[in-house]
Amino acid sequence: MRLLRVRGLSVSLGGRRVLEGVDLAIAPGEIVTIVGPNGSGKSTLLRALIGAVPAAAGIIERQSGLRMGYVPQKLALDSSLPLKVRHFLDLPRPVSPGERARALDEAGAGGLEERQLAALSGGQLQRVLLARALLGRPQLLLLDEATQGLDQPAAANFYRRIEALRNRTGAAILMVSHELHVVMSASDRVICLNGHVCCAGKPEQVASAPEYRALFGTGTGGALALYRHEHDHAHEHEHHHPHGHDRPHAHEHHHDHHGEHAP
Amino acid sequence: MSLLLAPFMLRAALAATGVALAAAPLGAFVVWRRMAYFGDAISHGAMLGVALALAASLPVFWGVLAVTLVLALAVAALAGRGVPVDTLLGVAAHGALALGLVAVSFVPGVRIDLMAYLFGDVLAVGGADLALIWAGVALLLGLVAWRWRALLLSAVDEDLAIASGLSPRRERLTLMLALALLVAFSLKVVGALLISALLILPAAAARPLARGPGRMVAIAMGIGAASALGGLALAALADSPAAPSIVSLATLAFLLTHGLDSLRR
Numbered sequence: 001m002r003l004l005r006v007r008g009l010s011v012s013l014g015g016r017r018v019l020e021g022v023d024l025a026i027a028p029g030e031i032v033t034i035v036g037p038n039g040s041g042k043s044t045l046l047r048a049l050i051g052a053v054p055a056a057a058g059i060i061e062r063q064s065g066l067r068m069g070y071v072p073q074k075l076a077l078d079s080s081l082p083l084k085v086r087h088f089l090d091l092p093r094p095v096s097p098g099e100r101a102r103a104l105d106e107a108g109a110g111g112l113e114e115r116q117l118a119a120l121s122g123g124q125l126q127r128v129l130l131a132r133a134l135l136g137r138p139q140l141l142l143l144d145e146a147t148q149g150l151d152q153p154a155a156a157n158f159y160r161r162i163e164a165l166r167n168r169t170g171a172a173i174l175m176v177s178h179e180l181h182v183v184m185s186a187s188d189r190v191i192c193l194n195g196h197v198c199c200a201g202k203p204e205q206v207a208s209a210p211e212y213r214a215l216f217g218t219g220t221g222g223a224l225a226l227y228r229h230e231h232d233h234a235h236e237h238e239h240h241h242p243h244g245h246d247r248p249h250a251h252e253h254h255h256d257h258h259g260e261h262a263p
Numbered sequence: 264m265s266l267l268l269a270p271f272m273l274r275a276a277l278a279a280t281g282v283a284l285a286a287a288p289l290g291a292f293v294v295w296r297r298m299a300y301f302g303d304a305i306s307h308g309a310m311l312g313v314a315l316a317l318a319a320s321l322p323v324f325w326g327v328l329a330v331t332l333v334l335a336l337a338v339a340a341l342a343g344r345g346v347p348v349d350t351l352l353g354v355a356a357h358g359a360l361a362l363g364l365v366a367v368s369f370v371p372g373v374r375i376d377l378m379a380y381l382f383g384d385v386l387a388v389g390g391a392d393l394a395l396i397w398a399g400v401a402l403l404l405g406l407v408a409w410r411w412r413a414l415l416l417s418a419v420d421e422d423l424a425i426a427s428g429l430s431p432r433r434e435r436l437t438l439m440l441a442l443a444l445l446v447a448f449s450l451k452v453v454g455a456l457l458i459s460a461l462l463i464l465p466a467a468a469a470r471p472l473a474r475g476p477g478r479m480v481a482i483a484m485g486i487g488a489a490s491a492l493g494g495l496a497l498a499a500l501a502d503s504p505a506a507p508s509i510v511s512l513a514t515l516a517f518l519l520t521h522g523l524d525s526l527r528r
Contacts, residue, residue, distance in 0.1 A: 050426040070426035077419050081295040082473045091416040092427050116474070136427075 009058035036193035069133030107131035122149035143175035283487030290462035308334040310363025331443035383454035399448035464513035471524035
């Protein structure tokens with residue numbers, strides 16, 4: 001059973017092809033993370049899934065009646081609009097004070113009801129956005145760079161909260177992130193995106209995939225070192241997609257790959 | 264003083280208050296969505312509507328409504344494309360105004376008081392005008408109340424609105440059509456050039472005093488109505504032009520609330 005299945009999804013923004021032939025499926029209760037460099041179409045993919053940008057090709061199948069919750073990277077809120085947290089949580093449907101307090105507590109934003117949305121810190125805003133998404137009792141929660149601007153302990157804390165949430169509610173989580181090592185440890189599956197799906201699989205498989213190394217190899221030595229030490233080196237290679245990459249993102253591929261197997 | 268209680272003054276007061284009450288919530292959305300230019304484009308298009316209505320011997324209200332609706336739809340379509348629209352809106356606003364003024368001069372056999380359309384002639388409002396204005400006020404306030412949460416969430420964040428099953432495009436269109444209607448029925452009260460001011464000023468003046476969106480609209484309604492009544496009183500007592508007096512008072516309110524707010528910080 002799948003909550004969501006995407007096949008051959010392509011998206012163009014302003015005449016530029018941002019996503020090309022993306023395949024993706026989410027099962028109930030799993031945490032899937034999309035990683036990829038800036039401009040790789042991660043946010044666009046989430047926006048396509050909620051219907052905010054049209055698909056140029058491909059299909060998005062949702063389980064009928066699927067409840068999705070969306071936590072954007074930031075709000076487009078203008079400072080001329082005065083809005084307390086409790087006003088915000090009442091959109092688009094008013095909720096009872098009890099429901100509101102429960103959602104805020106669950107998201108770690110308890111007691112913020114009377115604060116102005118525009119005056120919240122980055123982390124507080126993220127938790128309020130999460131609380132609003134939880135009010136819809138989502139079966140699938142979409143998080144876009146939810147920890148941007150948070151320091152590392154705060155980000156790790158946020159991911160633990162997400163994991164606890166999944167364990168308690170059984171909701172599936174699809175999130176976009178660039179904090180590779182934190183994300184890697186909190187995810188059931190990782191999808192490496194760069195306009196198309198470069199590689200996908202369990203975190204340790206993706207971390208050692210040459211496609212992933214080509215994208216992140218040089219910049220994330222620490223994260224990869226972590227995996228080199230913590231995981232055995234008997235990699236399965238059938239998850240490497242053999243399709244040709246039309247983007248010139250593979251530079252030192254083989255170096256990195258061999259380097260990893262060196263003692 | 265007796266001038267203040269004359270029947271035409273009472274009609275003017277009712278008309279101006281009605282327009283101010285309807286303009287306040289729409290003005291708040293125009294401010295929140297940074298759409299001041301849209302208001303200008305639509306209201307300046309009213310002059311073209313006046314010219315077309317006179318040429319076709321139709322009531323001015325319907326000519327203005329038709330042109331402003333077309334402009335609103337065109338502008339909404341442009342905004343949905345993601346084209347940088349401010350230049351296009353500037354062209355639409357002043358192009359329509361200029362074209363309207365030129366067209367009016369060619370309408371044969373009609374000598375019209377241009378000033379009345381550009382700046383309004385609230386003291387000449389008749390009973391039928393008043394009925395039209397208040398029907399429009401009721402319609403607009405009802406529309407905003409009915410769509411309130413959807414309009415608000417779309418103003419907060421369009422992607423969130425979509426994720427909640429709303430259509431921000433539809434809400435934007437609702438707002439555009441409401442603006443077109445407001446311009447059509449308030450042309451006689453404030454004129455084509457000052458409608459935008461009456462939209463934006465009370466809402467902007469209310470901002471420092473408000474902690475929530477509903478409160479901001481309510482305060483804007485109060486400031487708008489007070490400016491309308493005060494402006495008319497000024498017109499009656501000091502013989503100043505009515506609509507500019509109303510807008511001047513709203514400007515004063517804006518300066519006061521923002522001045523006090525910056526002192527408090």
